[in-house]
Amino acid sequence: MDNVKKRLIKLGIFFVYIVVIFIFLFSGKLKDISVDFIGVPSNFIYSTFHRLEEISSFFKDKKSLYQENEKLKKELEILKLENQKVFQLEKENEELRKVLQFKNQYTSAKIIVARVIAFSPDNWVNSFFIDVGSKDGVKEGDFVVAGGYLIGMVKSVGLNSSEVLSVNDENFKITVRTRKTGEICFYSGLGYKKGVLKYVRPEQDIRFSDIVETTILDRNCLEGIPVGIIKKISTKEGEFFKEVEVETFYYPYSLDYVIVVSR
Amino acid sequence: MIFYLKYFVIAYLLVVIQSNVFFKGVLKLFIVPDFALVYIFWLTMEDKENIAKYVGLFTGIFLDLLNPEKTFINTFSYFFSTLYIINIKNKFIGLNFTLKLLAIVLFSLIVSIPKTVYSFFLSNVSLNQSLNLIGFYVLYNAVIIYFIYYFTVFVLKRDEI
Numbered sequence: 001m002d003n004v005k006k007r008l009i010k011l012g013i014f015f016v017y018i019v020v021i022f023i024f025l026f027s028g029k030l031k032d033i034s035v036d037f038i039g040v041p042s043n044f045i046y047s048t049f050h051r052l053e054e055i056s057s058f059f060k061d062k063k064s065l066y067q068e069n070e071k072l073k074k075e076l077e078i079l080k081l082e083n084q085k086v087f088q089l090e091k092e093n094e095e096l097r098k099v100l101q102f103k104n105q106y107t108s109a110k111i112i113v114a115r116v117i118a119f120s121p122d123n124w125v126n127s128f129f130i131d132v133g134s135k136d137g138v139k140e141g142d143f144v145v146a147g148g149y150l151i152g153m154v155k156s157v158g159l160n161s162s163e164v165l166s167v168n169d170e171n172f173k174i175t176v177r178t179r180k181t182g183e184i185c186f187y188s189g190l191g192y193k194k195g196v197l198k199y200v201r202p203e204q205d206i207r208f209s210d211i212v213e214t215t216i217l218d219r220n221c222l223e224g225i226p227v228g229i230i231k232k233i234s235t236k237e238g239e240f241f242k243e244v245e246v247e248t249f250y251y252p253y254s255l256d257y258v259i260v261v262s263r
Numbered sequence: 264m265i266f267y268l269k270y271f272v273i274a275y276l277l278v279v280i281q282s283n284v285f286f287k288g289v290l291k292l293f294i295v296p297d298f299a300l301v302y303i304f305w306l307t308m309e310d311k312e313n314i315a316k317y318v319g320l321f322t323g324i325f326l327d328l329l330n331p332e333k334t335f336i337n338t339f340s341y342f343f344s345t346l347y348i349i350n351i352k353n354k355f356i357g358l359n360f361t362l363k364l365l366a367i368v369l370f371s372l373i374v375s376i377p378k379t380v381y382s383f384f385l386s387n388v389s390l391n392q393s394l395n396l397i398g399f400y401v402l403y404n405a406v407i408i409y410f411i412y413y414f415t416v417f418v419l420k421r422d423e424i
Contacts, residue, residue, distance in 0.1 A: 021320075121326060
């Protein structure tokens with residue numbers, strides 16, 4: 001009888017443990033706090049590496065610096081010339097916009113520049129951490145852009161850092177539109193530099209190498225940010241929907257500065 | 264308290280190191296070695312089974328909290344695989360170098376397979392990609408444990424035999 005009692009008590013304690021762990025894992029607040037736990041030390045490590053790099057570049061030999069200076073001077077001259085062209089183009093562009101009454105879609109968006117300070121410690125998750133948080137005005141669901149392309153969405157926001165789910169992750173899901181044909185589809189990440197358009201009906205006009213972009217249909221979305229290019233369209237035997245593979249622009253190995261776009 | 268706390272702080276620091284930009288930005292590694300797992304394994308092998316259990320649970324919870332989605336897969340896989348490895352270890356009087364390597368391979372597999380199955384059910388990720396991920400993950404962990412034991416046993420001459 002005593003044995004049964006002991007076992008019941010043990011089972012009860014185990015059950016309490018499980019409940020406590022579940023409360024821990026499924027509370028959003030704790031998730032946000034944990035982002036800061038990884039963000040703050042990562043930021044420190046990143047800054048230290050950056051400083052070391054600066055010091056090492058300071059000790060570069062004089063000759064290479066001189067050569068670099070010469071090269072940069074030449075490049076500067078070319079850029080000055082190009083800059084003049086850009087000014088001209090900008091003016092022309094502005095005038096055209098006025099004529100067409102073209103609505104500038106990103107003017108209403110708030111833009112925050114952030115630095116990538118860490119990547120997910122879990123190899124099965126495609127996410128990264130940035131050095132801006134709720135203090136800087138970042139909100140959950142904000143889009144993250146690099147080089148003009150969508151690379152992720154803010155998932156957890158800490159005080160000083162945030163976690164971004166990349167477009168390649170299987171959990172990344174948004175509504176998108178094809179640029180040429182304007183077909184509305186459902187995008188989901190699939191792995192390294194890959195995504196997939198889901199539930200594409202046979203009558204939908206999906207074209208090879210068309211750009212997939214964000215659409216206003218998604219509540220968090222700013223319209224027209226490119227997500228990827230359509231690389232493969234196929235139909236599986238016995239399947240109703242088309243299989244469409246998208247190549248994304250998220251490349252983790254050269255990420256440094258990103259832009260957080262929020263309305 | 265401080266004596267036990269140090270093990271958790273080390274595990275936390277290892278997770279921070281593991282997430283550093285150095286591995287992807289500088290070394291351009293597609294898969295990052297799991298230092299936390301190697302540490303739990305090392306604790307088990309150094310007869311600190313009780314601490315290993317708690318560190319395994321802590322690491323799993325921490326990794327799950329860092330996961331963008333609400334999940335418990337890391338807590339489950341780290342904790343139960345630690346228990347399994349402790350169980351295997353207790354069946355032997357002592358593990359030699361080769362057995363330790365085999366044990367870390369087994370440990371890495373037990374941790375990685377539930378995660379792979381979970382992500383496979385979440386979305387049909389190609390099997391090839393998953394196999395590559397598991398393969399390199401296991402290899403990295405085995406290489407790290409090899410170097411740790413090579414230096415502690417052969418270089419530092421700490422072999423008691």
